[in-house]
Amino acid sequence: MSKIVESMYSIRMLDDLARKDTAIHKIHPAAKLLTTIAYLITVVSFGRYEISGLLPFVLYPMVIILLAELPAAQIFKRLLIIEPLIIGIGILNPLFDPRGWISFASIMIKSGLTVTACLILVSTTGLDKIAQALRTLRVPGVFVLQLILTFRYISLLTEELARMLRAYVMRAPLRKGVRLKDCGSFVGQLLLRTSDRAQRVYDSMKLRGFDGEYHSNGESRIAWRDVLFLISWSLFFIIARIHDIPAFLGLLLERVIG
């Protein structure tokens, strides 16, 4: 029960963070989205045994978290949630591949970096504005709408689930969870209740002139600052991809000491 309520708050936390007003939050959503995409592509493009080259990419999330005043602990907590999944994917590598531990580490680092980048994007931009950015980039409205409504449906689902669980627990105080026997009708009820509720929300949208196109916060213009943000980070990603910066720094240090 409390876990459900907790996850409800954690979804809303991303929305709350997105409403902050830092230099990073002010950057145009499209610039942030493109920068994130560039980041994801370069990180993923590293070979399975290249680890040292990935290290400079820690800089991007670190800088953004600091500048956007995001609670680093909360972001990393969310990152940990998906780690078991990643471990599941990579754990067999050391068994079949003599250099498996390296490729396993590379998977862990890559997933950590990419998921953090996405969490940062959502918590500095907000899903509404990401949707707006996607529309600016000419992504078809239907897909964008799906994304937005799915995101909204999650909170609706958790709210309804929390309500039903409360009613259940109050009448079954000795049980820890929902009995397997009751699960079928429980899940069925949840589906019916949330779809009813979603229908009402949709009605209220239609009654206010909703025609399938999602208009959020007006159309803000892209400024030089936004272009600079995109170009400078992209340049950094490209340089870090082509040159092995940690190896170069190591070499430099060796010479200085030598």
Add this chain to the structure above:
Amino acid sequence: MSGQRIIEVSNLHFTYPDGHEAVKGISFTIYQGESVGIVGANGSGKSTLLSLITGVIFPDKGEVKVGDVAVTKKTLATVRQKLGMVFQDSDDQLFMTTVYDDVAFGPRNYKLDENEVKARVEEALDMVGIPHLIDRAPYKLSGGEKRAAAIASVLSMKPDVLIMDEPTSGLDPKSRRRFINVLKGFSHTKIITSHDLDMVMETCNRVIILKEGKAAADGTTLEILTNGELLDDCGLEVPLSMQKCPVCGTCKQGL
């Protein structure tokens, strides 16, 4: 009745897919500036009637006209711009991340420019007395504040008619009083469905009683809500403010 005809409902029939006949031949006309309370027991057809007026569902027989326009699939966009519907559960109506975005949702859908949208949002929030909540997240508001935000979200569309489904349900006494005062300040034509007959008494000048999908009575508020026999027959009772004092057994002065 003077004034321009705003809503005309004629011989409306509606049956749900499961065979439940919810509305059986309701007819009435609402004129500009009227405040009409639609009351009736649970399951008497109030919510179905509101859905039919707003074009969420369409009648099997009969017609709804808003102004001179019949409510059909083709005219929905025009019709809905004139109708502002406040839902019973404010959570159904508030789904954006800030109060501002929620109130701006309607105007933005009608493609107004962002300055006009901003002006309308501020005006609507002023009208319901919550300008300070403009940047708050709707789910963090109290019940009364949510109701006010939901009303603002339709006021921003500058509707001709305000339609409210159970607007005082779930409000604490102070919030309810505040809401009634706000409502009295509006010059809009209003349609209010409610079980809160005291609120209807204060805010409406005309009352329509529904009973089993039909209009059982239609008249001035005072005439209808003082008719104990009629109300009892329709599963209602005389408003508390009209009942005798439980201590001294007399009626309130001035009523």
